[in-house]
Amino acid sequence: MTLHPEKYATEDDLQWFDIEKYSGLENATLAQWGQLIRDRVWLENTVNAHLKSPSSLAPEDREALRTFCVLHFESIKANPLHPLGFERTSNSASHVSDTPTVQLLTGKRLTWLSAAFDELDPRPLIVDPGFAATSDNADHLFRNFAHLMINMNVTDAVIKADFAMWLRKYRKSAVPLDGGTYTEKIKAWSASGVVGYKDLTLFEKISGKKIRANDKVVLIRPDGGSTKEDQNARRNLDKQAARIFREEVCELLENSDR
Structure with missing residues (x-):
């Protein structure tokens, strides 16, 4: 399972892919x-572990890792919507006190948020009336949250009263976010074909065969469009996949009710 950029996938290699298989999304x-996102995140992590595994790793262990990846991807090829069953790890960022709309900014979530600041324009990630949300960051789920500091050494009554006051002031001054609910986001993700796009990138890593950029877009959008439209679609799918297929997105979706 070594990537050879000069080796391209043939039409026969891609017979397994049918964008209609993803319509159930x-x-x-x-x-x-x-679950669908977590499965792909962890399968890709395992693939990367194999590709980067040291030569000191016993041959049988390397082969077991490779077989694990291949077998799981065969399941995706047969039915991309069937869960692979990867589970949330004990290193989860969630907290027992989390609710769908109020979640503790744990150390791991803070790490994810810091990474978001490095990767994206940070302004839409800070819920602040002075900054308008931008469509470029619409997929980043952290943009739905305000990040507060709360003095837990005072009574519940004081916290509730102060929070109510803060919320009233914030609602009066805030510019509404245009990213929509998570339910609206996943509808947009389904329409874009980003899951199929991710599976094609996993195929490239596991098979060692590259798919030409234009061919990848044609597989996702069989009806096609102009060359410029296809190029824009590919760039958008690259960005969207990078933002969606993360462990923090799994947790935010699973802890949400809308």
Whole structure:
């Protein structure tokens, strides 16, 4: 399972891919989307571990890792919407106190948020009336959250009163975000074909065969468009996949109710 950029996938190599197999995503729940994303995140992590595994690793261990990846991807090829069953790890960022709309900014979530600041224009990630949300960051789920500091050394009554005051002031001054609910987001993800796009990139890593950029877009959008439209679609799918297929997105979806 070594990547050879000069080796391209043939039409026969891609017979397994049919964008219609992904049509059921239109009706998938938030939890189902969370599992679907987690499966691909962890499968890709395993693939990367194999590709980067040291030569000191025993040959049988390397082969077991490779077989694990291949078998799981065969399952995706047969039915991309069937869960692979990867589970949330004990290193989860969630907290027992989390609710769908109020979640503790744990150390791991803070790490994810810091990474978001490095990768994106940070302004839409800070819920601040002075900054308008931009469509470029619409997929980043952190943009739905305000990040507060709360003095837990005072009474519940004081916290509730102060929070109510803060919320009233914030609602009066804030510019509404245009990213929509998570339910609206996953509908947009389904329509874009980003899951199929991710599976094609996994195929490239596992098979060692590259798919030409234009061919990849044609597989996702069989009806096609102009060359410029296809190029824009590919760039958008690259960005969208990078933002969606992350462990933090799984957790945000699974902890949400809308």
